[in-house]
Amino acid sequence: xxxxxxxxxxxxxxxxxxxxxxxxxxxxxxxxxxxxxxxxxxxxxxxxxxxxxxxxxxxxxxxxxxxxxxxxxxxxxxxxxxxxxxxxxxxxxxxxxxxxxxxxxxxxxxxxxxxxxxxxxxxxxxxxxxxxxxxxxxxxxxxxxxxxxxxxxxxxxxxxxxxxxxxxxxxxxxxxxxxxxxxxxxxxxxxxxxxxxxxxxxxxxxxxxxxxxxxxxxxxxxxxxxxxxxxxxxxxxxxxxxxxxxxxxxxxxxxxxxxxxxxxxxxxxxxxxxxxxxxxxxxxxxxxxxxxxxxxxxxxxxxxxxxxxxxxxxxxxxxxxxxxxxxxxxxxxxxxxxxxxxxxxxxxxxxxxxxxxxxxxxxxxxxxxx
Numbered sequence: 001x002x003x004x005x006x007x008x009x010x011x012x013x014x015x016x017x018x019x020x021x022x023x024x025x026x027x028x029x030x031x032x033x034x035x036x037x038x039x040x041x042x043x044x045x046x047x048x049x050x051x052x053x054x055x056x057x058x059x060x061x062x063x064x065x066x067x068x069x070x071x072x073x074x075x076x077x078x079x080x081x082x083x084x085x086x087x088x089x090x091x092x093x094x095x096x097x098x099x100x101x102x103x104x105x106x107x108x109x110x111x112x113x114x115x116x117x118x119x120x121x122x123x124x125x126x127x128x129x130x131x132x133x134x135x136x137x138x139x140x141x142x143x144x145x146x147x148x149x150x151x152x153x154x155x156x157x158x159x160x161x162x163x164x165x166x167x168x169x170x171x172x173x174x175x176x177x178x179x180x181x182x183x184x185x186x187x188x189x190x191x192x193x194x195x196x197x198x199x200x201x202x203x204x205x206x207x208x209x210x211x212x213x214x215x216x217x218x219x220x221x222x223x224x225x226x227x228x229x230x231x232x233x234x235x236x237x238x239x240x241x242x243x244x245x246x247x248x249x250x251x252x253x254x255x256x257x258x259x260x261x262x263x264x265x266x267x268x269x270x271x272x273x274x275x276x277x278x279x280x281x282x283x284x285x286x287x288x289x290x291x292x293x294x295x296x297x298x299x300x301x302x303x304x305x306x307x308x309x310x311x312x313x314x315x316x317x318x319x320x321x322x323x324x325x326x327x328x329x330x331x332x333x334x335x336x337x338x339x340x341x342x343x344x345x346x347x348x349x350x351x352x353x354x355x356x357x358x359x360x361x362x363x364x365x366x367x368x369x370x
Contacts, residue, residue, distance in 0.1 A: 018142055024079065027060055029105075030094065038060055044062060071327070105363065144238060151204055154201060159274045164256065165243050166182070169182035171186075174188070192227055258335075284298035294308070
């Protein structure tokens with residue numbers, strides 16, 4: 001895919017950079033053993049003034065959310081502040097936070113759930129699916145003026161979901177073993193009836209028809225349970241990307257946020273999206289979860305297997321005008337170079353394991369990177 005010609009972006013994009021927010025989920029582990037600890041309530045009990053820190057469905061997890069940001073420098077500072085605050089709160093209870101998509105050493109099943117009527121209802125309705133919910137992702141929100149723009153951006157993000165998943169892959173180990181996948185989190189999440197890539201939407205009405213199908217079937221309790229890899233947020237005027245593993249480092253999270261915003265900007269600039277058939281997209285996502293950036297990706301136009309790193313470069317070329325417009329071109333170029341040099345989170349986890357054959361070493365490395 002060749003570099004695209006720079007296009008004039010709409011005024012509301014050029015004059016005001018698209019807003020962005022990032023949510024990160026983390027696991028809590030014992031500071032000595034590295035085993036999961038169900039301390040989310042205690043860790044967050046004291047709160048942290050000015051920060052959006054929350055519990056997740058299991059008591060093994062905590063979550064942070066940035067405020068609305070206009071620059072990647074803001075995103076980076078907010079993520080750093082939240083991670084430091086969570087690390088400090090966890091340390092008060094003999095715990096650490098770990099940015100990994102799945103628990104390296106495992107935990108009890110079913111996991112201890114956060115006390116909430118909603119979570120109890122989900123557990124009652126969906127049974128043993130909750131056993132696999134000790135997983136952590138990174139969600140990127142892009143501000144949109146209306147739902148029609150959100151549907152447009154969703155269709156554009158859809159073709160790049162496998163690339164973003166491969167770049168973020170950070171969960172090769174789960175329950176004490178190597179799964180053979182770069183992102184086991186994505187596979188662990190896939191049995192949920194509303195998980196996976198969203199359909200291609202013809203209109204806002206088509207979007208709501210599809211979510212209505214899920215509600216009518218009892219596959220979701222409400223719009224907040226539409227767990228597609230891209231969705232219109234149930235709480236905010238944003239389109240939300242949900243395909244990525246939680247990033248092991250802040251800089252990787254910032255890189256992903258910059259690329260997601262650039263895809264949204266490219267959509268709003270009028271560049272057409274490729275409508276990838278559902279089966280081809282599902283296959284490409286499986287391949288991305290297995291290989292990360294070390295193997296092959298599936299080129300969306302031809303369906304051919306190509307080196308995954310070539311797909312990353314195609315994404316950067318495709319979004320370059322929007323990256324340049326937002327002032328993020330150098331940040332992304334340097335971030336991609338660093339990612340290809342150091343490897344994804346999954347690569348670094350396996351490198352840490354190979355040094356001594358110790359999963360405890362993997363957890364220690366993750367704590368340090370987080």
